[in-house]
Each structure stands twice: as C-alpha cells, then as structure tokens.
Amino acid sequence: MLVRRIIGSVARQSRSFASSSAPQSASGSNKLLIPGLVAAGAGLALFYGRGSFTTPVAPSAPIFRGGDQGFIPLKVSKTEELNHNTKRITFDYEDSNAESGLTYASALLTRFKPEGKENFVVRPYTPTSDANEKGSLELVVKRYEGGPMSSHIHELVPGDMLEFKGPLPKYQWTPNKHEHIALIAGGTGITPMYQLIRGILNNPEDKTKITLVFGNITKDDILLHKELSHLETTHPRQFQAYYVLSNPPAGWEGGAGYISKDILKTLLPEPKNGDKVKVFVCGPPPMYDAISGKKESPKDQGELKGHLKALGYDKDQVYKF
Numbered sequence: 001m002l003v004r005r006i007i008g009s010v011a012r013q014s015r016s017f018a019s020s021s022a023p024q025s026a027s028g029s030n031k032l033l034i035p036g037l038v039a040a041g042a043g044l045a046l047f048y049g050r051g052s053f054t055t056p057v058a059p060s061a062p063i064f065r066g067g068d069q070g071f072i073p074l075k076v077s078k079t080e081e082l083n084h085n086t087k088r089i090t091f092d093y094e095d096s097n098a099e100s101g102l103t104y105a106s107a108l109l110t111r112f113k114p115e116g117k118e119n120f121v122v123r124p125y126t127p128t129s130d131a132n133e134k135g136s137l138e139l140v141v142k143r144y145e146g147g148p149m150s151s152h153i154h155e156l157v158p159g160d161m162l163e164f165k166g167p168l169p170k171y172q173w174t175p176n177k178h179e180h181i182a183l184i185a186g187g188t189g190i191t192p193m194y195q196l197i198r199g200i201l202n203n204p205e206d207k208t209k210i211t212l213v214f215g216n217i218t219k220d221d222i223l224l225h226k227e228l229s230h231l232e233t234t235h236p237r238q239f240q241a242y243y244v245l246s247n248p249p250a251g252w253e254g255g256a257g258y259i260s261k262d263i264l265k266t267l268l269p270e271p272k273n274g275d276k277v278k279v280f281v282c283g284p285p286p287m288y289d290a291i292s293g294k295k296e297s298p299k300d301q302g303e304l305k306g307h308l309k310a311l312g313y314d315k316d317q318v319y320k321f
Contacts, residue, residue, distance in 0.1 A: 059097075060097045060098040060099070061098065062098065062099055062100065062101025063095075063098050063099070063100050063101055064100055064101040064102065064164070064165070064166045064167050065101055066101075066166065066167055069165070071109075071111060071163035071164060071165045072163065072165065073161045073162070073163050073164075074091035074092065074093065074137070074161065074162060074163075075091065075092050075159065075160070075161055076089060076090070076091055076092075076157065076158050076159065076160045076161070076162070077091065077092040077136065077158055078090040078158060079156065079157065079158070082223065083220045083223075085142055085143045086140060086141065086142045086143070086223060087140070087143070087153070087154055088128070088138055088139070088140050088141075089138065089139050089141065089153060089156060090136050090137075090138050091136060091137055091138075091139070092135060092136045093135055093136060093137075095135075096135040097134055097135065098135065099131070099132055099133065099134055100127065100129075100131055100132075100137055100167075101167060102127065102131040102166070102167045103131065103167065103172065104131060104173040104195060104196055104199035104200075105126070105170045105171050105172075105192050105195050105321070106126075106131075106167040106168055106169045106170055107124045107125060107126045107166065107167065107168045107170060107192070108124065108125060108126075108127065108137075108164045108165065108167060108168065109122055109123070109124055109164065109165045109166055110122070110123055110124075110125055110139075110149060110153070110162055110163065110164055111123075111163050112149070112152050112163065121148045121149050121152070122149075123149040123150075124168060125139050125141065125191070126191040126192045126195055127139055127191075127195070128140045128191055128194055128195065128224065130198055130199075130202065131195070131199065132202075139153070140188070140191060140223055140224065141154065141188075142187065142188045142223070170321060171196075171280070171321075173196060173199060173200075175200075175203055175205055175206035175208070176205075176207060176208060177278075178208060178275065178276055178277060179208065179209065179273070179276040179277070180208070180209040180210075180211070180269040180276065180277050180278075181196075181208055181209070181210055181211070181277070181278045181279070181280065182212075182267070182268045182269060182277070182278075182279045182280070183196070183197070183210065183211070183212045183213070183214075183279075183282075184213045184215075184259060184279065184280065184281045184283070184287075184291055185212065185213070185214045185281075185282050185283055186215045186216070186259070186282075186283025186284055186287040187215075187221070187283055187284055188223065189281075189282030189283035189284070189287070189321065190214060190223050190224055190282075191223075191282075192280075192282055192321045193212060193214075193280065193282060194224050194228070197210055197212070197231060197239065198231070200238075201231055201234075201235050201238065201239060207238070208238070209238055209239075209269075210239045210240070211240055211241075211242075211267055211268060211269070212228070212239070212240070212241040213241075213242050213244065213263065213267055213268075214228075214242070214243050215243075215244040215246070215255075215258065215259045215283070215287065216243070216244070216245055216246075217245065217246050217247050218245060218247050218248075218249075219252070222243060225243075228241050229241075242254060242255065242263070242267055243255065244256070244258065244259050244263065246258060259290070259291060259307075260307070261307040261310055261311060264291075264307050264311060268311070271311060271312040271313040271314070271317060274317075275316070275317070278317060278318075278319065279292075279308060279313060279317055279319070280318075280319050280320075280321060281308075281318065281320050282320070282321035288306075288320065289306065290306050290307060291306045291307050291308060292304060292305065292306050292307075292308050292309075292318055292320055293305030293306055293309070294320075295320040295321075301315065301319070301320055302320070303315070304318055
C-alpha cells in the first residue's frame with residue numbers, strides 16, 4: 001500500500017507538471033519521465049518488499065550444552081591421513097550455522113557399541129577445530145594397537161556416525177589470565193594445547209605469551225606441525241615452539257632425545273613469577289612421570305614431581321590435562 005501511494009503521488013505531480021508546461025514533442029521529457037517513474041516504483045517495491053522487512057534469522061543453539069543432555073550422533077563428512085597412524089576426521093552438525101559450545105579448554109566424550117557387545121566404549125577427545133567454528137568439528141586421532149575407540153574412529157568413512165557428549169571443562173581460560181604460559185606436550189597430548197593456543201591467538205585482546213615444548217619420536221610424528229608453524233610465523237612475538245625428537249633425522253635443528261630438565265630450564269619462564277606463569281602438561285604416562293608426576297583423577301592433580309619440581313615450580317603453577 002505504501003509503495004502504491006508513493007507511486008500515485010509521483011504520478012499526480014508529473015501530470016501537474018506536464019499540464020503547466022509548454023507542449024512537448026513525443027521525444028520530449030514527459031516520455032522520458034514515465035520509464036523513470038516505473039523504475040523508481042520498482043526500486044521502491046524492491047526496497048520495501050525485500051530490504052526492510054526481511055525476517056531475522058534466530059541464532060543457532062550450541063550443539064553441546066552439558067548437564068543432562070545425552071549423546072549426540074554426528075555424521076562423518078571427511079577423513080584425511082596425516083601420517084602412518086594418525087587421521088583427521090571431520091564431523092558435521094545438522095545445523096550448518098551452529099557452533100560447538102565448547103570453551104577453552106574443554107573436551108568431548110565419544111562412544112560406540114562394538115558389534116556383539118553389551119557395553120559401550122567411551123573415550124574423551126579434544127577437538128582441534130576452533131571452538132567457534134560453524135557447522136562442524138574435527139578430531140585428530142592416533143591409532144593405538146589394541147585401542148578399540150581409536151581403531152573404530154580410523155575405520156569410519158563419510159556417512160558413518162559417531163556419538164558425542166559434552167563439553168567436559170578442563171582448565172577454564174580467560175584472556176590474560178597469566179602473562180606467560182608454557183605448554184609441554186608429547187604425541188597426541190598436543191590436542192588440548194593446540195585448542196588453547198588457537199583460542200589465545202585468535203583473540204587480539206589476549207596478549208598472553210606462549211611457549212610450546214613438543215616431544216615426539218620422529219619428525220613425521222609431529223601432529224599439526226604445519227598448523228603450529230603457521231601460527232608461529234603469524235604471531236612471532238607471542239608464540240614460540242620447540243620440538244624434541246627421540247629419533248631425529250640428519251640435520252635436525254631441534255632437540256634430540258627426551259624433554260629434559262635442561263631444555264625446560266632454558267625455554268620456560270622463571271617460576272619465581274608466581275601466578276603470572278602457568279605450565280600445562282599433556283602426554284603419555286612416562287612423560288608425566290619424568291616432568292610433573294601423574295594426575296590422580298579429573299579432580300585431583302596429584303603431587304608435583306619430576307623436572308618441574310626440581311626447577312622450583314610449585315603445584316599451583318602446573319596444570320596436568
């Protein structure tokens with residue numbers, strides 16, 4: 001109705017203008033006015049019909065909301081071999097605009113029921129996709145000999161389903177919570193570290209300095225090496241990574257052997273800085289034994305031992321994933 005009133009008003013004004021002006025030829029201005037009027041009406045109709053009254057799209061609810069929310073099946077959309085025993089698997093949400101609902105740092109439970117068995121196999125994994133990524137999440141999974149969940153995940157193909165539940169909160173990060181954090185990882189222990197690294201570096205307001213010490217067997221075993229190198233290149237003043245290989249190739253410029261007390265003393269921030277410094281540890285049991293002592297349970301970090309104890313860090317400065 002509004003568009004018709006505007007067009008009618010413009011038309012009446014044009015007739016009035018034509019009757020009070022000198023006669024025009026067929027090729028004169030009145031003939032040019034009508035197409036312009038039609039175009040104006042069409043433009044107004046387009047504006048009022050489409051632009052101003054478009055129904056806003058409601059934001060999607062997060063996929064994982066915790067509490068009593070049960071397991072959610074997600075469909076595999078893509079698999080990628082990263083090395084001889086590790087794959088990256090992408091799982092899609094039904095809502096392509098939805099986000100995971102995970103925080104930094106948190107994990108998810110996965111489960112499946114083996115054929116002919118009564119009980120589910122349940123294992124936690126930390127997604128390597130950004131927590132705010134829309135439409136999907138990614139897992140980087142190393143296949144372990146005799147590991148029922150890792151073997152099952154490696155056998156998944158696009159179209160297969162896997163059930164997830166979460167989030168499982170770990171260390172609750174807030175921007176600039178510490179001035180400098182040190183991340184000591186071994187093997188697949190890089191996944192919570194990578195999640196935390198990305199969360200910090202993706203936030204321009206978070207100025208936390210990050211040092212990563214990452215131990216592996218061979219160079220091919222360094223998971224997410226390409227992604228970590230990219231982050232180090234784009235944030236050289238904020239993030240530095242140092243790699244240690246127990247079986248290094250010829251010409252290797254990183255550390256050789258295992259992550260030692262001397263390596264940590266050289267690279268890590270001084271423990272005397274108190275709560276300005278936080279050290280995170282995640283890796284296989286022998287690495288925990290050597291560096292920090294083992295974690296007793298999700299609610300008990302256990303006694304601080306190993307290299308970090310010898311270097312003067314206290315229990316409150318260390319978090320074991």
